[in-house]
Amino acid sequence: MRPLRFIFFFIAYYLLGLSMVYFFVFSAHYLQQGNVIFGGLVSSILLTLLFSWLYFRGVPALSWCQRSEVIGVWFGLVFLLDIATLIFVSGGSFSQLSLFSLWSYALQILTLFVAAYLTSGGDHPRLSSPNLALNQNKDAS
Amino acid sequence: MFHLSAARRAQLSAGESLVGAMIGVGVFGLPFAFVRSGFFVGMTYLVVLGFVTMTLQMMMAEVALQTKGRHRIAGYVQHYFGRRWGFLSAFVTIAMAWGAIVAYVLVGSQFLHALLFPIIGGDVALYQAGFLVAGFLVALRGLKLVAKAEMYLVGALLVALVVIIVRGLFEIDTSKLVTQDGFDLFLPYGVVLFSLGGMTVIPEIKDMLGRYQSSMRVVIPWSVILVVILYGLFVTAVVGVTGGATTEAAIAGLGSVLGTWVLVVGSLFGFFAVITSFLIQAISVQDLLEYDYNFTRLFAWFATLSIPTIAMIAGARDFIEVMSFTGGVFGGLIGIIAVALYIRVRNRFCLKSNSCFSIPNWFCWLILVLFLLGAIIEIYFSFAR
Numbered sequence: 001m002r003p004l005r006f007i008f009f010f011i012a013y014y015l016l017g018l019s020m021v022y023f024f025v026f027s028a029h030y031l032q033q034g035n036v037i038f039g040g041l042v043s044s045i046l047l048t049l050l051f052s053w054l055y056f057r058g059v060p061a062l063s064w065c066q067r068s069e070v071i072g073v074w075f076g077l078v079f080l081l082d083i084a085t086l087i088f089v090s091g092g093s094f095s096q097l098s099l100f101s102l103w104s105y106a107l108q109i110l111t112l113f114v115a116a117y118l119t120s121g122g123d124h125p126r127l128s129s130p131n132l133a134l135n136q137n138k139d140a141s
Numbered sequence: 142m143f144h145l146s147a148a149r150r151a152q153l154s155a156g157e158s159l160v161g162a163m164i165g166v167g168v169f170g171l172p173f174a175f176v177r178s179g180f181f182v183g184m185t186y187l188v189v190l191g192f193v194t195m196t197l198q199m200m201m202a203e204v205a206l207q208t209k210g211r212h213r214i215a216g217y218v219q220h221y222f223g224r225r226w227g228f229l230s231a232f233v234t235i236a237m238a239w240g241a242i243v244a245y246v247l248v249g250s251q252f253l254h255a256l257l258f259p260i261i262g263g264d265v266a267l268y269q270a271g272f273l274v275a276g277f278l279v280a281l282r283g284l285k286l287v288a289k290a291e292m293y294l295v296g297a298l299l300v301a302l303v304v305i306i307v308r309g310l311f312e313i314d315t316s317k318l319v320t321q322d323g324f325d326l327f328l329p330y331g332v333v334l335f336s337l338g339g340m341t342v343i344p345e346i347k348d349m350l351g352r353y354q355s356s357m358r359v360v361i362p363w364s365v366i367l368v369v370i371l372y373g374l375f376v377t378a379v380v381g382v383t384g385g386a387t388t389e390a391a392i393a394g395l396g397s398v399l400g401t402w403v404l405v406v407g408s409l410f411g412f413f414a415v416i417t418s419f420l421i422q423a424i425s426v427q428d429l430l431e432y433d434y435n436f437t438r439l440f441a442w443f444a445t446l447s448i449p450t451i452a453m454i455a456g457a458r459d460f461i462e463v464m465s466f467t468g469g470v471f472g473g474l475i476g477i478i479a480v481a482l483y484i485r486v487r488n489r490f491c492l493k494s495n496s497c498f499s500i501p502n503w504f505c506w507l508i509l510v511l512f513l514l515g516a517i518i519e520i521y522f523s524f525a526r
Contacts, residue, residue: 003281003439069440080450
């Protein structure tokens with residue numbers, strides 16, 4: 001499980017992600033271009049993929065049930081910290097969460113599952129083609 | 142110089158553990174609750190609920206004595222009532238721990254604020270966030286050291302309380318004992334129940350006593366009486382000195398009258414007692430979820446963290462209210478569980494006379510009704526206040 005590894009990568013992801021999102025939000029205001037906000041979403045998703053992949057890569061023995069629990073914890077922490085930031089730092093309220101936020105959360109959960117899938121071992125069919133040469137060697141021995 | 146028999150040594154050690162488990166953050170909420178309801182109303186709550194707590198702990202001790210093996214409360218419920226009821230009682234135990242964790246964060250951050258504000262400044266909310274984050278990061282490691290440190294820190298808190306009581310008793314103005322700030326007659330109910338909580342440690346007391354297990358029937362009453370007397374003296378000292386100006390965490394108001402050293406000593410020992418109780422509570426919930434319900438350590442940690450955080454984000458900032466709700470609702474439900482277990486065990490195992498601690502049926506039902514009504518009224522007042 002390696003909880004400290006999880007905490008390290010999660011904190012790194014969250015701090016970087018938050019600064020990227022704020023950067024794009026300020027840029028959107030400065031440039032008067034609303035579309036620039038999507039840059040924050042894209043960078044946040046990419047950072048999620050990178051750091052969750054880095055975490056899962058170090059714990060290959062996790063079962064799918066355990067991976068789902070890790071995804072639940074990762075997303076739960078993101079949600080809690082986002083709400084806390086919204087309420088205490090930005091002075092907003094829970095009702096300010098828009099459809100855009102819900103959509104980005106759904107995308108984030110999907111990204112976490114992708115990272116978990118890419119790093120999982122042989123307990124499910126892989127995206128890459130099977131290594132026939134390795135299988136042949138096994139049969140031969 | 143003094144020769145103590147093995148039985149007496151075991152009794153003293155078990156008593157020390159029980160007193161240590163009962164004395165905690167709750168003591169700091171008592172003076173404010175008593176001032177709000179009236180000092181003598183509060184004292185009546187303390188004596189009556191002290192007697193009820195003693196009876197409940199005796200019932201739980203009887204359950205532990207008559208059942209083979211080591212269990213937690215949820216384990217006993219599962220053993221006697223089945224898996225579903227066991228699951229429900231585990232939830233009640235965890236909910237009580239969640240409430241306690243919120244109270245620890247609120248009180249701990251107040252102590253931290255009192256100690257550090259003159260040096261680094263900042264808002265109480267900032268200290269709450271810092272306490273919560275730092276506490277949970279440490280709780281993830283599951284420190285064994287904390288369990289060892291708790292005994293000494295509770296001992297230090299006990300010394301600090303005695304010093305405050307002795308110093309306060311010299312300054313008491315009896316006219317302040319009749320001051321009443323508001324007319325919240327029901328407020329002390331939950332706060333007193335919260336501060337007298339310690340039922341979960343009873344199975345451990347049985348293990349500590351070993352072959353002198355039957356001594357539980359002596360250790361429990363004396364420990365509860367000692368705690369009630371200490372609480373009574375502490376409240377008398379604080380209310381007698383600060384009267385209507387009693388603050389929520391007691392120490393700040395006391396410090397402004399008795400001097401800064403009381404504020405520093407009280408806040409310092411209070412903070413250490415709170416942080417260790419917080420960690421032990423958080424780690425025990427994590428252990429329950431991890432070992433009894435097979436969740437991963439990480440998920441158990443998050444489940445322990447998330448509900449208190451959500452409660453605080455949703456606006457749980459008044460620790461008296463948190464203690465009152467947690468003690469009145471979940472403390473009451475744990476009391477109901479203890480009575481139900483006792484009735485089941487008595488009907489199965491205590492068929493011969495004098496083989497069990499005997500409590501009349503009508504008294505058991507009286508406690509059940511009292512706690513059920515208390516929980517309902519507490520829920521009503523929590524939304525009405």
